[in-house]
Each structure stands twice: as structure tokens, then as C-alpha cells.
Amino acid sequence: xxxxxxxxxxxxxxxxxxxxxxxxxxxxxxxxxxxxxxxxxxxxxxxxxxxxxxxxxxxxxxxxxxxxxxxxxxxxxxxxxxxxxxxxxxxxxxxxxxxxxxxxxxxxxxxxxxxxxxxxxxxxxxxxxxxxxxxxxxxxxxxxxxxxxxxxxxxxxxxxxxxxxxxxxxxxxxxxxxxxxxxxxxxxxxxxxxxxxxxxxxxxxxxxxxxxxxxxxxxxxx
Amino acid sequence: xxxxxxxxxxxxxxxxxxxxxxxxxxxxxxxxxxxxxxxxxxxxxxxxxxxxxxxxxxxxxxxxxxxxxxxxxxxxxxxxxxxxxxxxxxxxxxxxxxxxxxxxxxxxxxxxxxxxxxxxxxxxxxxxxxxxxxxxxxxxxxxxxxxxxxxxxxxxxxxxxxxxxxxxxxxxxxxxxxxxxxxxxxxxxxxxxxxxxxxxxxxxxxxxxxxxxxxxxxxxxx
DNA sequence: AGTATTGGTTAATATAGAGTTAAGATTATG
DNA sequence: CATAATCTTAACTCTATATTAACCAATACT
Numbered sequence: 001x002x003x004x005x006x007x008x009x010x011x012x013x014x015x016x017x018x019x020x021x022x023x024x025x026x027x028x029x030x031x032x033x034x035x036x037x038x039x040x041x042x043x044x045x046x047x048x049x050x051x052x053x054x055x056x057x058x059x060x061x062x063x064x065x066x067x068x069x070x071x072x073x074x075x076x077x078x079x080x081x082x083x084x085x086x087x088x089x090x091x092x093x094x095x096x097x098x099x100x101x102x103x104x105x106x107x108x109x110x111x112x113x114x115x116x117x118x119x120x121x122x123x124x125x126x127x128x129x130x131x132x133x134x135x136x137x138x139x140x141x142x143x144x145x146x147x148x149x150x151x152x153x154x155x156x157x158x159x160x161x162x163x164x165x166x167x168x169x170x171x172x173x174x175x176x177x178x179x180x181x182x183x184x185x186x187x188x189x190x191x192x193x194x195x196x197x198x199x200x201x202x203x204x205x206x207x208x209x210x211x212x213x214x215x216x217x218x219x220x221x222x
Numbered sequence: 223x224x225x226x227x228x229x230x231x232x233x234x235x236x237x238x239x240x241x242x243x244x245x246x247x248x249x250x251x252x253x254x255x256x257x258x259x260x261x262x263x264x265x266x267x268x269x270x271x272x273x274x275x276x277x278x279x280x281x282x283x284x285x286x287x288x289x290x291x292x293x294x295x296x297x298x299x300x301x302x303x304x305x306x307x308x309x310x311x312x313x314x315x316x317x318x319x320x321x322x323x324x325x326x327x328x329x330x331x332x333x334x335x336x337x338x339x340x341x342x343x344x345x346x347x348x349x350x351x352x353x354x355x356x357x358x359x360x361x362x363x364x365x366x367x368x369x370x371x372x373x374x375x376x377x378x379x380x381x382x383x384x385x386x387x388x389x390x391x392x393x394x395x396x397x398x399x400x401x402x403x404x405x406x407x408x409x410x411x412x413x414x415x416x417x418x419x420x421x422x423x424x425x426x427x428x429x430x431x432x433x434x435x436x437x438x439x440x441x442x443x444x
Numbered sequence: 445a446g447t448a449t450t451g452g453t454t455a456a457t458a459t460a461g462a463g464t465t466a467a468g469a470t471t472a473t474g
Numbered sequence: 475c476a477t478a479a480t481c482t483t484a485a486c487t488c489t490a491t492a493t494t495a496a497c498c499a500a501t502a503c504t
Binding site for chain 3: 475476477478479480481482483484485486487488489490491492493494495496497498499500501502503504
């Protein structure tokens with residue numbers, strides 16, 4: 001179902017959680033500390049983070065992850081039930097579950113996050129397109145043909161889908177996809193938008209999927 | 223901060239929750255039953271739903287709301303702590319909080335949902351217009367249509383919104399938007415005001431949003 | 445009422461921002 | 475290592491928007 005990155009130092013609970021989530025069809029990567037988190041982030045759909053870790057605490061790690069990857073859902077797991085901890089956790093994370101908990105509740109909350117962040121196999125319909133969000137298969141359901149995107153096209157379109165209905169500035173888009181600052185006047189993004197439209201739009205000259213917001217950027221609406 | 227629709231039949235807890243959320247700056251509409259929910263949905267940012275209600279139960283109501291309004295966050299509130307209830311609730315809702323709970327936790331979870339669903343921008347109402355200040359989306363809430371402004375129109379209107387109720391001279395406006403000195407007798411600003419009125423006003427000949435202050439300039443009042 | 449003054453409207457022209465294309469650079473693939 | 479696919483750059487075209495200017499309407503003043 002989803003690729004879960006799980007950071008937990010305790011052997012016991014770590015095995016138990018990993019087992020439970022694996023049973024439900026998720027692919028779990030369990031790290032014993034927050035050290036090598038960074039390299040795994042690009043290849044996961046959700047982070048489960050224990051608060052009590054040796055060395056750097058879960059809150060700091062969570063905040064850093066959220067800063068770098070705002071579209072990656074984070075679920076905090078903790079034995080600390082104090083209201084201050086919950087409020088602190090929820091200030092950046094997307095859910096906070098206190099130990100002990102029932103594995104079904106964890107699984108249900110994982111599902112909520114995947115649903116909300118468009119990371120499960122939801123089927124999204126935009127005009128003449130049917131998009132399987134999990135594996136990003138795009139089908140033109142009027143002709144039945146599948147649309148294959150190249151790497152960059154895929155990343156850009158995914159960024160749009162994660163921010164449906166929002167007006168995205170060229171800066172936001174460029175920085176979100178390339179991960180480096182946008183230089184005013186650069187046409188690279190535009191060229192990609194053009195080829196994307198060529199593939200996605202019925203009539204690329206009158207785009208309906210990716211609309212232009214002149215002076216600002218672009219938008220994809222549901 | 224946000225417009226919360228709260229459905230709860232118990233007097234005691236209803237008052238307490240309403241008070242707590244109001245204290246934190248939210249606008250709470252408290253309904254004692256799920257009957258007249260439908261008409262309020264269009265004008266709220268988040269739904270808090272009690273599970274135990276006389277008549278139709280909270281789960282059914284929640285599912286129906288989610289089906290019609292998938293982008294409206296729902297937080298379930300319940301005295302039922304059984305895992306089956308939680309799983310059932312989380313199958314459609316976006317969070318599930320069991321009673322008793324700390325008001326700070328409810329508030330924190332409300333914040334998480336508003337953040338995730340992008341509903342935490344300020345909303346300003348001027349006559350028939352609803353303005354989402356964060357992303358500057360302007361909607362005519364009588365027709366439901368979105369109003370798209372061009373760059374200059376956008377800048378001018380933003381200047382008005384930052385100086386609500388103030389009479390702005392043409393000098394002030396011009397210098398505020400263009401950043402260069404206003405030349406007496408220049409009609410550029412006026413032409414833009416005209417096109418702005420064309421888009422914003424119900425009847426552009428009798429402007430209600432942007433009023434003319436003869437001999438001085440213009441004003442937008444709340 | 446007639447005239448001056450200030451605001452409003454319209455259409456033309458100019459400009460900036462977006463779209464297009466193709467060639468060259470880079471990266472992936474057999 | 476060669477070839478193909480994809481990405482970036484840059485010159486050029488097109489179009490929405492901004493500005494200008496000429497004309498029209500409303501209000502204020504004598």
C-alpha cells in the first residue's frame with residue numbers, strides 16, 4: 001500500500017509496529033535512530049517518528065523533515081501523554097498517537113494521512129483524464145490511451161496534484177520540483193509546461209487542465 | 223481564524239467546546255442536531271461532529287458530508303473509545319478525538335486540519351465578495367464564480383485592502399502601487415479602477431466596493 | 445443656465461509576459 | 475561506448491495587459 005519510514009529505537013515496540021503495518025500491506029523501513037533519515041525521505045510516502053530517541057529528539061527531527069518536505073505526512077508516536085507534548089507535536093506533525101495504542105488505530109490513522117496527502121491509490125478524475133495517484137498512471141478515458149510522462153513532467157504534474165486548486169507561482173513550482181532557487185525570467189519551467197500540455201490537454205492551444213495565471217504562475221483544478 | 227460547524231446535542235460539553243474554540247479566535251456555529259447541517263456547509267471551514275446524536279448517528283452524517291464535500295475536514299468527537307468506533311470514524315473522517323479531552327488538544331488538532339486543508343487563510347467579506355487574503359482568491363459568493371484579476375488590478379486592489387476604510391488620494395495609490403511619483407492629471411490609475419470595477423462591482427455604473435471621493439481619490443470600506 | 449473642473453469611458457498603441465521551436469547539453473540505456 | 479531519450483538554453487513569435495490619448499459625463503461654481 002505505502003512506503004513507510006519508521007524511526008524508533010526500542011526493539012520491542014519497533015518489531016511489533018513494523019509487523020503490524022507490514023501485515024496490512026505496507027512496506028516499512030525501520031531506522032533505529034534519526035541519523036540517516038535524510039537519504040530515505042525521497043523514497044517514502046509517510047514518516048512515523050518516535051519522540052524519545054537517543055541523541056536528537058523526535059521533535060527536532062520532525063521539524064527538520066517538515067521544513068524540507070512539507071508534503072510528506074508525519075505521524076508522531078509517543079509515550080508522553082502530557083498536553084504540552086501533544087500540542088508541541090501537532091504544531092508541525094500531522095498526527096500524534098500516544099502509547100499504548102491499538103495497532104488498528106495506528107493503521108487507521110496511517111490510512112487517513114495517506115488519503116489526505118493523496119498518497120494512496122485514489123483515482124482522481126480531471127476532465128478527460130483518469131489518474132491513479134499511487135503509481136501515477138494517467139489514462140485518457142475518452143480514448144482509452146495511457147499517457148506516459150518523462151521524469152520532469154511527472155514531477156511537475158505530481159506537484160500540481162499535491163496542490164490541487166492552489167495558484168502556484170513559478171518560484172514555488174520551480175523550487176518544489178528542482179529544489180533550487182528560481183531565476184527570474186528562466187524559461188525552463190515553461191518549456192516543460194508546454195510539453196506537459198501537449199500530452200495532457202485535448203487542445204494544447206486552449207489548455208483546460210493546466211491553466212495559466214498571468215503574472216503569477218499556474219493552477220490545476222479539480 | 224476559521225469558521226467551525228459543530229454538531230453536538232449535549233448542552234454541557236457543547237457550551238464548553240464552543241467557548242474554548244471561540245476563545246482561540248474561531249467562529250463556531252453550534253447545531254443541536256444533524257438536521258439542518260446541509261445549509262451551513264457552504265459557509266464553514268471545518269466540521270466537528272459528535273458521534274452520539276439523537277436520531278441519525280454521527281457516522282452516517284459524517285459520511286454523507288464527506289461524500290458531498292470531500293475537501294471539508296471533519297473531526298469526530300466521541301465518548302466511545304472502542305477500537306471499532308475509532309476505525310469506523312477514521313474510515314471517512316480526518317481525525318477522531320475521544321472524550322474526555324484537553325481543550326488545547328482539540329484546538330491543536332483543529333489547527334492541523336486547517337493547515338492541511340489549506341483553510342487557515344483569512345477571509346474577508348465585502349458586500350458580495352469573499353476574499354481569501356492569503357492566496358488573493360476573490361469569489362463572488364452570490365454566483366459562486368471566481369474573479370481573476372490581472373497583475374496591476376491585483377496590486378491596486380491589494381493596496382485598498384491593506385488600507386481599508388481609509389480615503390486614499392490618487393498620489394498615495396499611484397505611488398504605493400507603481401513606486402514612482404504621480405503626475406497630476408495622469409489617467410492611468412483611473413483606467414485601471416474602471417476595469418477593476420467592471421470585474422468587482424455588481425453594477426459598475428453604481429460602484430459599491432470602490433467608492434469615489436471627489437477631489438481626493440478613492441476608498442474601499444469594510 | 446453656462447462654464448470650469450474633475451472623473452469616467454473607449455479604443456489605439458506599446459510592452460511585458462507567456463508560448464513555441466529547435467539546437468545543443470546532459471543523462472539514461474543497451 | 476554509442477545511441478537514444480530527455481532536459482536546458484536561447485532566439486523568436488504571439489497575445490494579454492498596461493498605457494496613452496482623445497472624447498464624454500457628472501458635479502460644482504459663478
